[in-house]
Structure formats: structure tokens, C-alpha cells
Amino acid sequence: MRVEALEPSVLRIVGWGVFEDLVLRNPEVGLRTIRLLGERIETYEGRLVDLVRKEVLARLADLILRLSEREGTVPEGDYRIPARYTHNQLVSMVGSNREAVTRALGTLRKAGAVETRDRRIYVMDATVLEDFAGAVR
Amino acid sequence: MIEGIPEERLLLNGVDILRGLSLDEMECLARRSDVARLGKGEGLTLGGGHRGILLLVSGRVRVHEPNLGSQDPTFSIVEGATVVGHIDSAPNFRGRCASKRSSRRS
Numbered sequence: 001m002r003v004e005a006l007e008p009s010v011l012r013i014v015g016w017g018v019f020e021d022l023v024l025r026n027p028e029v030g031l032r033t034i035r036l037l038g039e040r041i042e043t044y045e046g047r048l049v050d051l052v053r054k055e056v057l058a059r060l061a062d063l064i065l066r067l068s069e070r071e072g073t074v075p076e077g078d079y080r081i082p083a084r085y086t087h088n089q090l091v092s093m094v095g096s097n098r099e100a101v102t103r104a105l106g107t108l109r110k111a112g113a114v115e116t117r118d119r120r121i122y123v124m125d126a127t128v129l130e131d132f133a134g135a136v137r
Numbered sequence: 138m139i140e141g142i143p144e145e146r147l148l149l150n151g152v153d154i155l156r157g158l159s160l161d162e163m164e165c166l167a168r169r170s171d172v173a174r175l176g177k178g179e180g181l182t183l184g185g186g187h188r189g190i191l192l193l194v195s196g197r198v199r200v201h202e203p204n205l206g207s208q209d210p211t212f213s214i215v216e217g218a219t220v221v222g223h224i225d226s227a228p229n230f231r232g233r234c235a236s237k238r239s240s241r242r243s
Contacts, residue, residue, distance in 0.1 A: 003175075005175035007177050010193075010194040011192065012172055013189060014190045015170070044212065089199065092211040093211045093214070
């Protein structure tokens, strides 16, 4: 596993023994960690299943939905994903290649599910996007 | 920075799983863990013998696997301040903190 900074970042590497000591003194830290990592595992499992069951189009639609739910704002009734996600990052999160993701984004745009303006992705019709996201092979 | 409180402790206090811990605990954790400061585009490769927890104190990182062929899949993009993940490489155990129960800051 490798961590790449997308902006200047500070990380702390906490050894297992140190962390165990901390949790023994503060059990709530352990409970929060379990809850958080449990949610991550659930997300990763979903993505793993999607890699097998879904085409790129459905995976991209699902990713856009998840990102907009997690990070989106609602300016004047539409959802947008912050421009912090580059095309290449979306490609690697979907687990595909640039061309396929560009094609899929074009399909979503034509269907009225999303719009791209000023390097941002706007969710224009979440229901249409959900339909795409739910499509299996 | 709040007067008298080192920046490192304040930053750790912002990490979601550590919220509410006493300043003593923050100081202890800061003392017993290693820090990695990455500039934009810089990377940290994790692997090896030990195990631990990787915390993103501030900033934004991509967690990926560069050795899986040409795809370089992104597992997640994490924004501070939270747990990045469980790792199998961590610094050696250094010292111990006092075993008193921490008091919550309100």
C-alpha cells in the first residue's frame, strides 16, 4: 500500500503497541476506530462486488452518487462534486481506463444525469444516475 | 496556535477517533508516534514487519496500490483528520505513558 499526498499533508504512524495502550486507557477510541474501519470495509466490499458485477458506466454512476452524497453540496437544488477529483483519480477509483471513463461520462451527460462545468461534475438527476448505478452485467 | 499548547497536540485533537482525549494523552501520542510530512505528490510506501495505525492529521491523500500492473488502483481518497488505515509497518514501541485514565475535555 502507498499513500500519495494530493496536497501538503501530515501523517502520524502509530505503532500497534502504542495504539493498544491508548485504547486500553480510552475504550471509546477503539469503538470509534472499529466503527470507522467497519464502514470502510463495507464500502470496499461494495466496490469489489461492483468490479465483478457492473460495467464501467454503472461503476462510474455509483461512484459519482457516493461522492456527491458524501461531499456534495446543494447549490440551487443540484448536487456537485468538488473539483478536487481529477479525471485520472476518477479513473483509478472506478478501476478502468481513461477512455472508458470518458465514454461513460459522456453517456451520463447525454442522459441528463450529470453535467460537467468548470471542471466540476454536477448531478442533475439523481434518479437517472441511480438507474445507471443499479445496472448489472 | 493556542498559546502554550504545541501545534502537534492541537492537530491530533482534530483527528476524529481522538476527539475529546486529554491534552496529556495527545502529548503522549505525539511523543510515541512518528510523523511524516509530505509535500504535494510525495508518497509514503508502507510495508514490512510491524503493524499499526496510520492517521492523517491534516491534508489529503490518495491510498493506492502501485504494484498491481499498470492500473494503479485507488482504494480511497482520505481527507484529514482521520484514520487512513491499518498498516503493517510502524515505528518501534518507544516508552510508555502514565496509565491513568484520561479526563475528557469539554
